[in-house]
Amino acid sequence: MNLGQKLVVELSARQAGLNKGSPDSRFTHDQDVDGIRFKLEIQDADKYGFLVRSIAARREQLPGNFKALLAKQAAELEKRLTYLLENFRLLELDELKQTAQVRSHVPYRQDGAIHYYEALLSAGNSLSFARYNYGGVRGQREVEPTYVTKEALARLVSDFAGVLRAA
Secondary structure, three states, X not given: OOHHHHHHHHHHHHHHXXXXXXXXXXXXXXXXXXXXXXXXXXXXXXXXXXXEXXXXXXXXXXXXXXXXXXXXXXXXXHHHOOOOOOOEEEEEEXXXXXXXXXXXXXXXXXXXXXXXXXXXXXXXXXXXXEEEEEOOOOOOOEEOOEEEEHHHHHHHHHHHHHHHHOO
């Protein structure tokens, strides 16, 4: 069983009570898997997958050239994340803040709103991921929960771990 599958098994064990609460119920799942701390915010679940609000992953701090490391990690994200709604591209690499922002290359546009994925890499040891809606009802950027099958979530977790280990 790979890293992503381990996390999905643990998460699936917790999902039973999720749908029995209020319509706004959600839970956060924290788990250390093979030296990487994952934190997932889940809004809803069914037997096939999860409505994911965000995923964060963090590992021990790495010494080194952050600009080169972040560029390598961003390239890994672009290469690996080919199974979601849009492809990914490096949008910005900020050497001072030690961050790289990777987003949907061609975001989805509908009814005046822009929908896109965003992954933020920080200091070579952390990654945050979510889907956003910009310009919708409120005219501002908001997290947009995205449905992810159990298989795709296991793959995402494994890919995020692989990206953080790319050194």
